[in-house]
Amino acid sequence: xxxKALEQKYKSELFDRVLPFWLDKSQDKEFGGYFTCLDxxxxxxxxxxxxWLQAREVxxxxxxxxxxxxxxxxxRCAVQGGEFLKKFGHDGNHNWFFSLTRExxxxxxxxxIFSYTFAAMAFAQLGLATGNSEYRDIARKTFDRIVERxxxxxxxxxxxxxxxxxxxxxxxxxxxxxxxxEMEHILGEEEVKxxxxxxxxxxxxxxxxxxLGLVVENVNTDNSFSDTFDxxxxxxxxxxxxxxxxxxLGVRFxxxxxxxxxxxxxxxxxxxxxxxxxxxxFYFMDAGGHPTQQLEWDQKLWWVHxxxxxxxxxxYHLTGSSKSLEWFEKVHDYTWSHFADxxxxxxxxxxxxxxxxxxxxxxxxxxxxxxxxxxxxxxWQTLGRLAEK
Amino acid sequence: xxxKALEQKYKSELFDRVLPFWLDKSQDKEFGGYFTCLDxxxxxxxxxxxxWLQAREVxxxxxxxxxxxxxxxxxRCAVQGGEFLKKFGHDGNHNWFFSLTRExxxxxxxxxIFSYTFAAMAFAQLGLATGNSEYRDIARKTFDRIVERxxxxxxxxxxxxxxxxxxxxxxxxxxxxxxxxEMEHILGEEEVKxxxxxxxxxxxxxxxxxxLGLVVENVNTDNSFSDTFDxxxxxxxxxxxxxxxxxxLGVRFxxxxxxxxxxxxxxxxxxxxxxxxxxxxFYFMDAGGHPTQQLEWDQKLWWVHxxxxxxxxxxYHLTGSSKSLEWFEKVHDYTWSHFADxxxxxxxxxxxxxxxxxxxxxxxxxxxxxxxxxxxxxxWQTLGRLAEK
Numbered sequence: 001x002x003x004k005a006l007e008q009k010y011k012s013e014l015f016d017r018v019l020p021f022w023l024d025k026s027q028d029k030e031f032g033g034y035f036t037c038l039d040x041x042x043x044x045x046x047x048x049x050x051x052w053l054q055a056r057e058v059x060x061x062x063x064x065x066x067x068x069x070x071x072x073x074x075x076r077c078a079v080q081g082g083e084f085l086k087k088f089g090h091d092g093n094h095n096w097f098f099s100l101t102r103e104x105x106x107x108x109x110x111x112x113i114f115s116y117t118f119a120a121m122a123f124a125q126l127g128l129a130t131g132n133s134e135y136r137d138i139a140r141k142t143f144d145r146i147v148e149r150x151x152x153x154x155x156x157x158x159x160x161x162x163x164x165x166x167x168x169x170x171x172x173x174x175x176x177x178x179x180x181x182e183m184e185h186i187l188g189e190e191e192v193k194x195x196x197x198x199x200x201x202x203x204x205x206x207x208x209x210x211x212l213g214l215v216v217e218n219v220n221t222d223n224s225f226s227d228t229f230d231x232x233x234x235x236x237x238x239x240x241x242x243x244x245x246x247x248x249l250g251v252r253f254x255x256x257x258x259x260x261x262x263x264x265x266x267x268x269x270x271x272x273x274x275x276x277x278x279x280x281x282f283y284f285m286d287a288g289g290h291p292t293q294q295l296e297w298d299q300k301l302w303w304v305h306x307x308x309x310x311x312x313x314x315x316y317h318l319t320g321s322s323k324s325l326e327w328f329e330k331v332h333d334y335t336w337s338h339f340a341d342x343x344x345x346x347x348x349x350x351x352x353x354x355x356x357x358x359x360x361x362x363x364x365x366x367x368x369x370x371x372x373x374x375x376x377x378x379x380w381q382t383l384g385r386l387a388e389k
Numbered sequence: 390x391x392x393k394a395l396e397q398k399y400k401s402e403l404f405d406r407v408l409p410f411w412l413d414k415s416q417d418k419e420f421g422g423y424f425t426c427l428d429x430x431x432x433x434x435x436x437x438x439x440x441w442l443q444a445r446e447v448x449x450x451x452x453x454x455x456x457x458x459x460x461x462x463x464x465r466c467a468v469q470g471g472e473f474l475k476k477f478g479h480d481g482n483h484n485w486f487f488s489l490t491r492e493x494x495x496x497x498x499x500x501x502i503f504s505y506t507f508a509a510m511a512f513a514q515l516g517l518a519t520g521n522s523e524y525r526d527i528a529r530k531t532f533d534r535i536v537e538r539x540x541x542x543x544x545x546x547x548x549x550x551x552x553x554x555x556x557x558x559x560x561x562x563x564x565x566x567x568x569x570x571e572m573e574h575i576l577g578e579e580e581v582k583x584x585x586x587x588x589x590x591x592x593x594x595x596x597x598x599x600x601l602g603l604v605v606e607n608v609n610t611d612n613s614f615s616d617t618f619d620x621x622x623x624x625x626x627x628x629x630x631x632x633x634x635x636x637x638l639g640v641r642f643x644x645x646x647x648x649x650x651x652x653x654x655x656x657x658x659x660x661x662x663x664x665x666x667x668x669x670x671f672y673f674m675d676a677g678g679h680p681t682q683q684l685e686w687d688q689k690l691w692w693v694h695x696x697x698x699x700x701x702x703x704x705y706h707l708t709g710s711s712k713s714l715e716w717f718e719k720v721h722d723y724t725w726s727h728f729a730d731x732x733x734x735x736x737x738x739x740x741x742x743x744x745x746x747x748x749x750x751x752x753x754x755x756x757x758x759x760x761x762x763x764x765x766x767x768x769w770q771t772l773g774r775l776a777e778k
Contacts, residue, residue, distance in 0.1 A: 037679075045679040046618055097550070106550040159546055161486070161495040229435055229754070290426075290434040291748040295685035295739060298747065350684060352741065358687065359680040365618070 014376035032084035047102035053368030055118035062125035113153035215239035236273025237304025306375030403765035421473035442757030444507035451514035502542035604628035625662025626693025695764030
C-alpha cells in the first residue's frame with residue numbers, strides 16, 4: 001500500500017476542500033457561532049444552532065491550531081465560536097443547552113450530557129490555543145458538572161420509571177475515554193489516570209459482552225446483560241470509534257494488553273456490522289438478530305465509516321495486524337466512493353442501505369465540522385507515521 | 390370497479406387472516422395484556438407492553454364486538470386486556486404510563502398524551518361492550534386528564550425552553566377529532582360539539598396552511614407558520630388520516646363544507662406526498678423541500694397507506710369524486726402488493742423507499758392490532774355501501 005500517496009490524499013482533502021468549506025460557509029458573521037445546516041453546495045437551509053456542533057467546531061479549529069499550524073484564521077474562527085458559546089451556550093452555571101436560535105436564545109433545555117462533554121472538549125483546546133484562563137475554567141467547571149451528572153445524565157428529563165429496569169448507557173464512558181486525554185493539561189495526570197481506569201473498565205469489561213463478542217449500547221446497572229430492546233441494541237460505529245479512544249489510552253499509559261483487546265473487539269464488531277450484500281457498516285443492529293426499533297438501522301452514516309478508518313489505521317500502526325490493513329483498504333474504498341462528493345466540498349452524511357445519498361446535505365442537526373475533518377486529520381497523521389516506517 | 394369483490398377481499402382479509410393472528414399470537418395468557426413484538430410468523434421477540442398498543446387492541450376487539458357481531462371470543466380478548474390496563478396501565482390517577490414490563494411494572498413515565506387518548510378510546514368502547522360503568526368512568530376521567538394537559542401535553546418532560554419558540558403540535562387536535570366521536574355516548578352531544586368545533590378549526594384553519602396547500606405538523610402558538618425544522622415538517626399520512634376523522638365529523642354534524650375541504654386537503658397531500666419514482670407515500674417531508682431531520686423520511690409505512698385507503702373510500706362515497714376513485718385504485722394496488730404477506734397472516738409495517746421489507750416483523754413498539762384491522766373494517770364497510778348503490 002502506498003502510504004505516502006494516501007497520506008497526501010487525506011491531507012489535501014482536509015486542507016484544500018473540507019476546512020475551506022467550513023471556514024467559508026459555516027461562520028455566522030452577524031451573530032457569531034456557526035451555521036451547520038448546509039445543503040450540498042454549502043447554502044444555509046436552517047439557522048438553529050446545536051451545542052454539540054457549535055462546540056465541536058470550536059474544538060476542531062483550536063485543535064488544528066494547537067497541533068498543526070498557528071494559523072490565525074483558524075484561531076479567529078475558534079474564538080468567535082467560543083465567545084458565542086460562552087455567552088449563550090449555558091445557563092450561567094455551566095449547564096449546556098441542547099440548542100439555540102441563530103441569535104443565541106435557548107431553544108432546548110440542558111437535558112443532554114453530550115452538550116457538556118463537547119463544550120468541555122472545546123474550551124480545553126481553546127484555552128490551550130489562546131492561553132486564556134477563562135476558557136480553561138469553563139472546561140474545568142463543565143467537567144465537574146459532567147462528573148456530578150454521570151449517574152443520571154438526563155436528570156429530571158429522564159423518563160424511565162425508577163427501579164423497574166435500571167440501565168446505563170455506553171456513550172458516556174465511551175466519550176469520557178476521549179475527553180480524559182483531551183483534558184489532561186487541565187485535569188492533571190492523576191485525575192486522568194483515575195478517570196481512564198474507570199471508563200476503560202466500563203467499556204472493555206462491562207459494555208463489551210464476551211458471550212456476544214460485541215459491545216452493547218446499554219446494560220443493567222448491576223453490569224448484567226439486559227435482554228430487552230435497549231439491552232440488545234448494537235451501534236457498530238460507536239463501538240469501533242470507542243476502540244481508537246481506548247488505543248490512544250493504551251499508548252498513553254503503555255498498556256499493550258488494552259491495545260490488543262481493543263483491536264480484537266474492533267475486528268469482531270466490523271465483521272459483524274459489515275453489510276455483506278451492499279457494503280458499508282450498518283447503523284444499528286439487534287444482538288439477538290431481531291428487528292430494531294430504529295427505522296434507520298440499515299443506513300450508512302459518514303461518521304461510522306470515518307471513525308472506522310481511524311481505528312483501523314491506528315491498530316495497523318500499533319500492532320501491524322494484516323487484518324486491519326485489509327479492512328482499511330475495503331472501508332477506505334467504500335468511504336471515498338460513497339461519501340466523498342466530487343462536485344462540491346465536504347462529504348455526504350447519510351446514505352441508504354444501497355449506498356445512495358439519502359439526505360442531500362453537508363451538515364445538519366448532527367453533522368457539523370467534526371468527524372470528516374477530525375478523521376482526515378487522524379488518518380493523515382497515522383499514514384504519515386506509516387509512510388516513514 | 391367491482392365493489393362487491395373488493396368488499397369481500399377486505400372482509401375476508403380481516404376475519405380470516407388478521408383477527409385470528411392477533412387472537413392467537415398476541416394474548417399473554419399468563420400475565421394478561423398483549424404481546425405486540427411479533428416476528429413475521431407471529432413469534433414473540435420482545436415482551437415489553439406499550440400502552441398505545443395495549444389500549445388499541447382493547448379498542449379494536451371491543452369496537453368489533455359493538456359494531457359487527459357479539460362474538461364472545463372478541464369480548465374475552467378485549468376484557469382481559471382492559472383488566473390488565475386498568476390494574477397496571479396508570480398511576481392510580483389516570484395518568485397513563487408509556488410502557489410496562491410483561492408483568493405490568495411501569496417502565497416509562499406518563500409523558501406521552503397519546504397513551505391517554507388511546508386508553509380513553511379503549512375504555513369507552515369496552516364500557517359499551519360490557520355495560521360496565523367502571524370502564525366508562527375510566528374513559529371519562531382519562532378524557533378529563535387529556536383536557537387538563539392539552540396545552541402542555543409533555544408536562545415536566547417538555548424540553549423546550551419556555552418563551553423562545555412556542556410551538557403546538559398537530560397530533561393532539563387530530564386525534565381529538567376522532568376521540569370526540571368515539572366518546573359521544575359518554576361525553577354527550579353538547580360536549581362533543583364543543584370539542585369538535587375547536588379541534589376541527591385547529592386542523593382545517595391553523596395546521597392547514599393555504600399558502601402551502603398542506604397540513605404542517607407544528608405551528609407557533611399564535612397560529613403563525615414557523616420556518617424551522619419543526620414548523621416545516623410534513624407527515625402526509627398524518628394529514629390524510631385526519632381527513633377521514635374530519636369527514637366523519639362532517640357527516641355527524643351534516644356539514645358538507647367540511648367534507649369538501651377535507652377531501653381537497655387529502656387530494657393535495659396525496660399528490661405532494663406520493664413518491665413519483667418508486668410509488669408509495671413518503672413518511673416525512675420538509676415543506677421547503679429541505680432535508681428532514683428524520684432519517685426515515687423516505688420509508689413507506691403500513692399505517693400511512695391503510696389510512697389513505699380509508700380516506701379515499703369515504704371521500705368517494707360522500708362526494709363521488711373521480712379523483713378519489715382513481716387514487717384509491719393506485720394506493721390499493723401499492724398497498725396490497727407491498728404490505729400484505731401472502732405466506733403468513735398480518736401485514737408488514739416498514740418498507741424502504743423502493744418498497745422492500747425493511748423490518749421483518751408483524752408487530753413492534755408502534756405496530757399492533759390497530760391500523761390493519763381498523764382499516765380493513767373501515768374499507769369493508771364503505772365498500773359495502775358502495776356495492777349497494
